[in-house]
Amino acid sequence: MATTKKKPKKRTAPEMNGPLSPPAVASEVFTLAETAAYLRLKEDDVKRLAEVQGIPGRFVGNEWRFLKSAIQEWLSMPRPNGANEGIWAQAGSWKDDPYLNEMLEDIYRKRGRPMARKE
Numbered sequence: 001m002a003t004t005k006k007k008p009k010k011r012t013a014p015e016m017n018g019p020l021s022p023p024a025v026a027s028e029v030f031t032l033a034e035t036a037a038y039l040r041l042k043e044d045d046v047k048r049l050a051e052v053q054g055i056p057g058r059f060v061g062n063e064w065r066f067l068k069s070a071i072q073e074w075l076s077m078p079r080p081n082g083a084n085e086g087i088w089a090q091a092g093s094w095k096d097d098p099y100l101n102e103m104l105e106d107i108y109r110k111r112g113r114p115m116a117r118k119e
Helices: 022-028 032-039 043-052 068-076 100-111
Strands: 029-031 058-060 063-067
Touching (some): 022 068, 032 068
Antiparallel strands (some): 058 063
16 A cells, blocks of 8 residues: 655744734824824824823824823823812912911012002
C-alpha cells in the first residue's frame, strides 16, 4: 500500500486579536472630532474641557487625542466641589462682613485716593 505525503498547511501571519491589536487600539483612541461626536458636543467645547476642566486628553504634535476609557471614567466621576472656583465663586461672600467698610476705607487711604461712594 502506497503512502501519500500530506501537504504542509500554508502558514499565514498570526491574527492579532489580543488587547493591543491595532484595530482595538485605534477604536479606543479618539481624535478631537470623534470625541466631540462621542460626547455630543462641539469641538471647541471639547478643547475647552480639555484645557480647563481636566477632561483626559493629550495634545500630540498638532492634534488632540483622547482615550475612550479615560473619557468614560471622567464622565462617571462626580463633579468637584470647587468647580466654580475663581472670582465668581467669591462674589457676595463678603457682603455681611462687619469689617468690610473699615477695610475698604483703609485700602483707599493707603492708596491715597478717596473712596468711591454709592448713591
